[in-house]
Amino acid sequence: MKASRLLHLLLLLQTRQRVTTTELAERLEVSRRTILRDVEALSAAGVPVYAERGRNGGIVLLAGARLNASHLDPGELEALSVAGLDDALLGRLGLTAAHQTAVRKMAARAAAVPGTQPAPRLSDIVLVDSRPWLSGARAEVDVAELAWALRRRRRLRIAYRRSADAEASARVVDPYGLVAKAGRWYLVADVEAGGRLFSLERLSGYEVLDSPAELREGETLRTVWATLSARTESTGEVIVTARLRASRVDLAQRILGTRIQSVSPDGEGWCTVTLGYPEVEAVRQLLQFGDHIEVLAPDAARQRLRELAQDLVERHAPRPESV
Numbered sequence: 001m002k003a004s005r006l007l008h009l010l011l012l013l014q015t016r017q018r019v020t021t022t023e024l025a026e027r028l029e030v031s032r033r034t035i036l037r038d039v040e041a042l043s044a045a046g047v048p049v050y051a052e053r054g055r056n057g058g059i060v061l062l063a064g065a066r067l068n069a070s071h072l073d074p075g076e077l078e079a080l081s082v083a084g085l086d087d088a089l090l091g092r093l094g095l096t097a098a099h100q101t102a103v104r105k106m107a108a109r110a111a112a113v114p115g116t117q118p119a120p121r122l123s124d125i126v127l128v129d130s131r132p133w134l135s136g137a138r139a140e141v142d143v144a145e146l147a148w149a150l151r152r153r154r155r156l157r158i159a160y161r162r163s164a165d166a167e168a169s170a171r172v173v174d175p176y177g178l179v180a181k182a183g184r185w186y187l188v189a190d191v192e193a194g195g196r197l198f199s200l201e202r203l204s205g206y207e208v209l210d211s212p213a214e215l216r217e218g219e220t221l222r223t224v225w226a227t228l229s230a231r232t233e234s235t236g237e238v239i240v241t242a243r244l245r246a247s248r249v250d251l252a253q254r255i256l257g258t259r260i261q262s263v264s265p266d267g268e269g270w271c272t273v274t275l276g277y278p279e280v281e282a283v284r285q286l287l288q289f290g291d292h293i294e295v296l297a298p299d300a301a302r303q304r305l306r307e308l309a310q311d312l313v314e315r316h317a318p319r320p321e322s323v
Contacts, residue, residue: 005030009038011104013049013061020058021051035059086130089180094144130183140204143178143185150175155209156189161202168204174213177221181229188224190216195224197232199257232258240275240283240301245292249273252289272296280304287312 005028012019012027025032039059042049048062075098090096149156156175161168173189173196180186185200239261244252246269253260261274277283283301286293287308295302 006038006042008101008104009035009059010042010047010049010061013059015104018052018058018060024059085180088183089130092143092185093147130180140202141200141206143200146187146200146206147178149206149208150177152208153213155211155213157207157209158187158198158203159205160198161204168202172209173198174215176215176219176224179221179225188221188228190214190224195219195228197228197258201254238277238280238282238298238301240277240286240295241297242273242275242286243270243294243296244273244289245269246271248289248292255288256285284308 008028009024012024021032021035024035028035036051039049039051050060050062052058052060075095078095078098085093085095087096090099155172157170157172159168159170171191173187173191175187175189176195177188178185178200179188179197187198187200187203189196189198243266244263246265249263249271252273256275259275259277261276264272266272275286277285280298280300281304283295283304286295286305295305
């Protein structure tokens with residue numbers, strides 16, 4: 001859209017004062033000829049911008065000119081209100097474009113005084129990527145549409161598959177909101193027994209009901225999330241370190257879910273994973289990965305797996321032929 005492109009052009013010039021036509025064309029993903037036409041249009045509208053030829057030429061905004069183009073509209077303010085989300089998470093919420101425009105406007109407002117060398121912005125030297133290593137799992141529902149549905153503060157009927165089940169089942173929940181944790185999205189909601197986390201990777205559908213959500217008095221998304229996350233982390237008293245084939249990471253994420261605390265690839269087709277369990281006995285869950293996993297620590301977990309494996313060997317030994 002031309003209006004959006006002209007605004008972006010103005011913000012770049014307000015930040016830098018002088019930018020080459022080639023760079024502007026690359027930044028705005030148009031031709032150099034289009035940039036020159038845009039400059040002519042801005043100049044005709046009274047904007048103090050012009051083109052300079054020569055080795056040090058480019059598109060120039062008159063020194064000292066300050067344009068009132070840095071106010072933020074409601075969509076851009078919303079994008080900034082969820083500061084901390086990386087590009088991937090912003091994209092799932094449909095906020096990428098609004099966030100980029102808001103950042104450009106703030107950069108223009110904070111532009112250095114003409115003639116001085118501006119320091120790099122923090123965003124130029126710090127990158128936040130919240131996605132876990134080798135994560136291929138994706139939310140089955142559209143996160144942006146679900147977020148908008150939650151604004152209606154209505155009950156939801158969701159189709160949700162527990163990690164132990166093969167098929168999804170329906171349940172009615174009273175939602176507080178969404179949480180992005182380590183690259184994964186969760187729906188935080190009340191059910192009959194209290195607060196619950198529902199991974200969007202296992203939520204296959206939802207329906208907004210007519211009845212309003214019945215939320216507990218005094219509770220908010222932040223307070224319920226704090227309780228649930230503390231409960232989840234407190235159950236991980238035994239930290240297990242293991243080597244897992246990279247080809248089995250997706251399966252492990254579906255089966256183990258929030259028990260996985262970190263995944264680090266070694267570049268040789270394996271990953272080092274850390275898992276949290278309430279007790280050593282629970283590591284029997286890892287037997288289903290067969291020879292695709294090797295538990296490294298603690299020794300108690302390795303010993304328990306040896307005992308369980310030996311028991312399986314004995315149970316499945318050849319039966320003696322009947323006389």
